[in-house]
Amino acid sequence: MYLKRGTSKLQKMVPWNLLMETMLTDLPVTMRGVWLTGHGDMDKLDIRQDIPVPVPGPRDVLVRVAAAGVNNTDINTRVAWYSKNEGASEDASWSGQPVKFPRIQGADVCGHIIAVGKEVSSDRIDERVLIEPCLREANGKILDQPWYFGSECDGGFAEYTVVAARHAHKIDSELSDTHLASFPCSYSTAENLLTRANVESGERVLVTGASGGVGSAAVQLAKARGACVWAVTSPAKSDALRELGADETISRETDLIVIPGSNNVDVVIDLVAGDKWPQYLEVLRPGGRYAVAGAIAGPFVELDVRTLYLKDLSLFGCTVLEPEVFNNLIKRIEQGTIKPVVAQSFALEEIRDAQTLFLKKQHVGKIVLRI
Numbered sequence: 139m140y141l142k143r144g145t146s147k148l149q150k151m152v153p154w155n156l157l158m159e160t161m162l163t164d165l166p167v168t169m170r171g172v173w174l175t176g177h178g179d180m181d182k183l184d185i186r187q188d189i190p191v192p193v194p195g196p197r198d199v200l201v202r203v204a205a206a207g208v209n210n211t212d213i214n215t216r217v218a219w220y221s222k223n224e225g226a227s228e229d230a231s232w233s234g235q236p237v238k239f240p241r242i243q244g245a246d247v248c249g250h251i252i253a254v255g256k257e258v259s260s261d262r263i264d265e266r267v268l269i270e271p272c273l274r275e276a277n278g279k280i281l282d283q284p285w286y287f288g289s290e291c292d293g294g295f296a297e298y299t300v301v302a303a304r305h306a307h308k309i310d311s312e313l314s315d316t317h318l319a320s321f322p323c324s325y326s327t328a329e330n331l332l333t334r335a336n337v338e339s340g341e342r343v344l345v346t347g348a349s350g351g352v353g354s355a356a357v358q359l360a361k362a363r364g365a366c367v368w369a370v371t372s373p374a375k376s377d378a379l380r381e382l383g384a385d386e387t388i389s390r391e392t393d394l395i396v397i398p399g400s401n402n403v404d405v406v407i408d409l410v411a412g413d414k415w416p417q418y419l420e421v422l423r424p425g426g427r428y429a430v431a432g433a434i435a436g437p438f439v440e441l442d443v444r445t446l447y448l449k450d451l452s453l454f455g456c457t458v459l460e461p462e463v464f465n466n467l468i469k470r471i472e473q474g475t476i477k478p479v480v481a482q483s484f485a486l487e488e489i490r491d492a493q494t495l496f497l498k499k500q501h502v503g504k505i506v507l508r509i
Contacts, residue, residue, distance in 0.1 A: 165191055171296025172489050173240035177218040180490045192300040195278045199303045200253040204315035206294035207246030208496050208505045209323050215289055244294035245271040245287045248318040251306060258303045267306040271323045272459040275302040284458045297509060307468050317478035320504035321471060324351035327431050328359050330463045334454040335405045335429040339364030347409035347434060349375040351504045356407045357382050358476045368398050378502045394421050415439035422451055429454040479503025
């Protein structure tokens with residue numbers, strides 16, 4: 139099989155095996171990165187210089203990582219928060235499967251393709267890409283159950299990463315690598331919530347946890363759809379959320395039955411859950427929709443089933459991305475209809491400091507590692 143490598147170093151037709159040998163021998167054998175070595179505290183984040191550089195399979199691309207965002211998923215996986223059995227680890231990933239250690243985490247990746255598998259066009263080399271975090275193909279196989287980049291397979295907290303070519307999306311943007319790395323996970327999660335709930339122009343949308351990465355993305359993306367957005371946040375972050383497009387901000391301590399009021403919301407986009415969860419259903423109008431992708435205030439809630447069926451509500455649990463979501467996100471980024479919100483960036487070796495700041499929940503937007 140023959141491929142053309144579209145770089146200044148090699149502009150001729152060569153056998154694929156020789157091409158790959160040429161490309162891969164230009165790379166180091168090992169790389170900087172962070173291994174998650176087990177479930178536990180920050181000491182489970184092993185910052186190393188000797189991690190083997192991954193080799194792409196036939197349908198894969200090798201990406202030199204430029205920047206990678208920090209997410210709740212990283213912390214949740216590390217501390218085994220996903221496990222429904224206290225002290226157990228056999229179901230401690232987002233998919234309910236054991237995590238294989240060591241694991242390179244990092245779902246938010248911006249980088250450049252530097253090598254391709256034999257079934258991928260060499261024209262893709264040098265493309266700047268964002269990696270779709272919800273994978274339907276990995277390790278050369280079509281997956282029965284989607285994997286999450288950096289959870290069921292290695293992600294972007296390292297100098298290089300491998301992903302199926304279909305999940306490396308070319309991006310044409312003047313934004314920096316750090317800014318672009320703030321988009322993939324949070325914004326695709328937010329867009330998926332809005333897609334599943336079928337948010338339309340003119341509808342009233344309540345976003346909880348609105349200052350976080352997904353919440354601030356949901357505010358922008360709901361406004362891009364023409365919705366009226368109420369953002370639940372702290373008073374200190376209200377101005378920032380209004381700048382992102384929120385029509386109204388509501389303090390976390392506010393009784394939602396008063397503001398925005400019972401039966402006064404078309405869609406609730408929830409990332410918090412916790413004790414106030416019954417109010418989220420109460421404020422929905424009859425026929426309203428509730429979509430959830432997080433539970434930072436606690437996963438156990440009280441449900442009055444009468445509220446659910448007497449109001450004809452629809453509830454959506456949202457993890458796996460709908461097929462059109464990531465392409466739609468790429469278009470919005472390239473059109474400039476949404477903007478990145480980066481609270482702070484850190485060097486890769488400062489990952490523990492980055493996660494410590496992340497856990498304080500005092501920031502608006504994303505925290506990003508520079509790689």
